[in-house]
Amino acid sequence: MVMKNKTIDPKISNIADELDALDAEVRVIRRSQRMMALWNEKPDESFPEIFHDAAELEAAYRFFNNPSIDFPKLIDAHASQTTERCKRHEGDVLCIHDTSTFVFSGERKGLGYINKNNRGFLGHFSFCVSRTVEDEAPLPLGVVAAYLWVRQQLRATKGVSQKELRQSKDCESLRWMDGVAKVEEKLRGVKSLIHVMDREGDIYDAFSTMVAQKQRFVIRALSNRTLVTEDTEYTRLFDAIDGLPAIYRESINVSARNGAAPPDQKKLHPPRSARIAEVCATACPVTIKRTRHSAKDFPATTPVNLVHVFEPNPPEKQSPVEWLLMTNEPIETPEDIRKVVAIYRQRWLIEEFFKAIKTGCAFEKRQLTTYHSLSIALAMTVPLAWEILLLRAQSRAKVSLPAKDFMSPLRIQLLRAAMKKRKRTILPEDPSLQEVCFGIASLGGHLKRNGPPGWKTLKHGYSYLLAMEEGWRMARTCDQS
Ligand SMILES: [Mn+2]
Secondary structure (H helix, E strand, O other), X not given: XXXXXXXXXXXXXXXXXXXXXXXXXXXXXXXXXXXXXXXXXXXXXXXXXXXXXXXXXXXXXXXXXXXXXXXXXXXXXXXXXXXXXXXXXXXXXXXXXXXXXXXXXXXXXXXXXXXXXXXXXXXXXXXXXEEOOOOOOOOEEEEEXXXXXXXXXXXXXXXXXXXXXXXXXXXXXXXXXXXXXXXXXXXXXXXXXEEEEOHHHOOHHHHHHHHHOOOEEEEEOOOOOEEOOXXXXXXEHHHHOOOOOOOEEEXXXXXXXXXXXXXXXXXXXXXXXXXXXXXXXXXXEEEEEOOOOOOOOOOOEEEEEEEEEXXXXXXXXXXXXXXXXXXXXXXXXXXXXXXXXXHHHOOHHXXXXXXXXXXXXXXXXXXXXXXXXXXXXXXXXHXXXXXXXXXXXXXXXXXXXXXXXXXXXXXXXXXXXHHHHOOOOOOOOOOEHHHHHHHHHHHOOOOHHHOOOOHHHHHHHHHHHHHHHHHHHHHHHHHHO
């Protein structure tokens, strides 16, 4: 029996459950679950490797091309499981929204523009993670809403004005508002829900609606908006924070960023190396004026709290850390402000999620020839990528939780036997989750002295454990027949 933990959901064993709620014929649900279980063992291998025999492989291709299945149906199934996890979670639930592009080479049917040289499609995801005040390491809970689309024209085409873009049906900023609305509807009853967005999410229509409807958020500011102020010293957002006293200091880890950003984004995302940055934060409330692009049904003014995080003494030749965050969370005390910063810092998890889809599950290498089949493969990849992140997060959790709450006794027993065979550290009688995760990683080739395991070694070790379990079950059924 698997016990339910109070704050952390144990679902690392049966990935196929993610499709329990799929709206399809029983036969199709069974197939999808069989595929998910096989795929989970080798997430980044080719389809012939994953679906190991001709009949399985053919059934998989039939599934990818089945017109009665689509991306929304598959995502809804996983989203309903995510919703349950969010509702069971007792701390804050952060919902991180972001868009990613998926690029494919060769001839495929139904793809659109990514940029001048690349074809593919875009996906906007609302990805939930847990956050407890004491434990800074969040656990991924899964995707609650996702939307795919194909760009029919190049975005920065000459002759298409910003205004035309905004008014066209193709208006991509609407996705951010739609995402929030969908998540709010699905997670009704989750009181501690907080939306997190990067600069792309700095859209007046979106955050003014969230303020009006008391939906909590932390969004990084992009535009130097006009303020309503009695002070004649400043009328713009970026000036409001000038010269405010630093309220607190802390050191944060800044991850490396390579110079691979597309040319149009180089200025927003300059390359940098990994380092520890000493940052300060200041905060103040402001009132933002509606932009002239917004329709009159949005509030004429919107109060938000600003939190400015900056690095007063950046190392030479490094671009300093600087985030201007807009929020409707309180900013009264240093602790309040620290919390806003901590919330925004969890945003990187969605980038890790995209990485898990693209690298961990090799999604862009999939040799499917139509947009429809690729979108189905993506929907199947989403739970796999989520589980990769979950495994890693559990191996890094600071709190020591008993592994038996998360894993069947059989799996722990098999792991112990495999570790003993390979002369790894002996797994204790009642191991903690972290000990088990390190054990799994050691099967995947990880050495403990190298620090916490990455998701690749964890996933390899985990696939190995699943294969052992399958072998053990097969041997038993042979015995009985
Ligand atoms: Mn983004």
